[in-house]
Amino acid sequence: MSPDGPDWLSAARETLDRATLGPRVEHRGRVEEIGDGVALISGLSDVRLDEVLHFAGGQVGFARVLDPDRIGCVMLDSTTDVEAGDVVFGTGEVVNVPVGEALLGRVIDPLGRPLDGKGAIAPEARWPIERPAPSIIERDLVTEPVQTGIVVVDTLFALGRGQRELIVGDHSTGKTTLAVDALIAQRDSDMICIYVAVGQKTSSVRRAIDALQAQGNFERCIVLVAGSASAPGLQWIAPYAGMTMAEYFRDKGQHAIIVIDDLSKHAATHREIALLTRQSPGREAYPGDVFYIHARLLERAAKLSPERGGGSLTALPIAETDQGNLSAYIPTNLISITDGQIVLDQTLFHQGQKPAVDVGLSVSRVGGKTQAPVLRAAAGTLRLDYAQFLELEVFTRFGGMPDGRVRQQLTRGARIREALRQPQHQPIRLVDEVALMLAVQTGLLDDLDEPLVAGFRAGLPAALDRDAASAVDAIAGQGSLDDSTKAALLGAMTRLIDKLSADEPTP
Incomplete structure (x- = not known):
């Protein structure tokens, strides 16, 4: 026996002593159907809502529909290598994302995976994407201004820290530019900026990132991308993941602002997933909970009371209209949820009036209390x-x-x-x-x-x-x-x- 023999033997014995012996429970099911980013799974009777599921080929999804006989799983990865009959494992964990200072200055996907080629991210913690909104007693009055650096907004529709202000308008009227300019203006402030791209073209996202890097303080920004080519599941969880990442700074007593670009595409993704999982359609084929998914998301933006640290989270969701129709289903829902809206007009835009803000239809229901007194x-x-x-x-x-x-x-x-x-x-x-x-x-x-x-x-x-x-x-x-x-x-x-x-x- 070699001189190292006894050391090797003692190390092996220690490893065996630490091993957990006995029966192990493993939740296992099988894929019944797969297609269009949704898998129908049987045999996982103990799965809970939004639980992460692992497939035999390494793919990941989450349980979105819990029927008595099968589970509707929304895929977060490509379904190319997933087939009917494949084994699926339950994890017991809901969808969660990394949070912390390490995300600043990075471009990531909704699961926190880097997209910028700068290496792995070492987060401080992982939080679930679904978190309860602060209660009324935990909130404070919205009184501190958010200086956007945009004259028409700051003078006529001033924003406050903790406010939710909708940016709405037709296609190509400057919605994203207005929101990105508001983020750029925070380069000298104490606000953390989070930009969430949902279903956007790669070229549009690239322009936004370039503007933030060239004009803003990108080291205090997080860019979360779920592009139009991403799996529907990634597009669906993106706003919630971005909100969780922003809440980390709010709960530390800091101030954050989040832009969600845009919730119209998120609603369309929600409708797609609902129809594929065979939920009952309602108006315009949207499921009945389309109002609720956005309400519970935007309610998480708030100004916290001094007892909770006094932090704030300001939300600037974006919605797209068709031919200026503000009474359409999704824009109407979002207008009723938010604390005001900035309406961009296509006619003004083509006349060269940029930002093309319609001062007659736009309003801030908090603005007078948050506008800088000197302004x-x-x-x-x-x-x-x-x-x-x-x-x-x-x-x-x-x-x-x-x-x-x-x-x-x-x-x-x-x-x-x-x-x-x-x-x-x-x-x-x-x-x-x-x-x-x-x-x-x-x-x-x-x-x-x-x-x-x-x-x-x-x-x-x-x-x-x-x-x-x-x-x-x-x-x-x-x-x-x-x-x-x-x-x-x-x-x-x-x-x-x-x-x-x-x-x-x-x-």
Whole structure:
């Protein structure tokens, strides 16, 4: 016997002593039917809802329908190698995802598997994708603002931390761009950003990721992707997985914002799965629980009370309409669940008014309480003035010469419209928004030619930093707009207007 013999023998004995001997229960079933991302399984009578099931070939699914004689399993992997008769094992665990700081700066799928080629992720824990929403007693009032850097949103439909604001509009009207711009604006804030792509084209997801990496603070972002080519099960769990990852930071007392792009495709996936598992269809073939699946998802966004740490989770779900029909089934459901909606109009978009926000149909049911006081003081009656301008503009198209007061309103309204235009992926600071609203409301832009307003807006940040640095610091630090601060801002903007007018070529 070799000198190492006794050591090897003692190690083997220790291993045998630690081994658990005796009978072992194994939940096993068989595939009866398989197709279109859904497997019907028999023999797993003890499986619970949303339990993870493992197939003999290594594939994974979860139990979605529990009938007395068989289980409807939604696949989370490809079904190419799964056949009728294959063995299926129950795990006793519900679908869960990794959470923690290690996910920041990563692109992952809904199960937490990396898609960015940066190696494996070592999570701090794994949490189930289905978690109860905070109770009323655990919530606090939504009073802290979320600065999106988008002028039309911050001035007219201000968002609060813990709010759920729906972004809704037709195809290709800038919904994703608006949401991504709101995430980019958090590059200097304390908010964690989560972007969830559900059923989106790869090119669309790539553009969103590139924008976040180029303009935002990607190291404080999580991008969760379940593209149009992904299994229906992955698309179905994606919003819930993203919400769980965001709740980790909320429950630690931090602040997070999640964009779900979009819930219309999620509802279509839910309908597909329901029909394949032979659930009873309802209106437009959606199952009866289509309202409930989105309600229980969005209710998890909340501002927690100080006793729970004071963290917040803000949700910006996206929904798509057909020909601007807000009364369709899914948009109506989501509007009734959320705390307001930002409606994007196709006509405005094609006219070049971007973001193409319809100020008449959009609303924030929390906004007045969360808007930064300094911005509220500067904006004043902006929304009313703009609404009156839009009505007057329609009437003046019929001809006739308006009187002096109406001409003044039309001039002011045109400047407001120009001020609300904004290039994509260029969110601006709070002080720039305040100055822009002051310029509009005080009539400073009335004498400036309309095409020059874009140049004024572009040159505003540098002009304020150069000529009104004390006012910039005062607004950033104290959030106040006293007479001296206002005078400094107006002075800097007057000099900028004079420069623009002097540089304008003579016709």
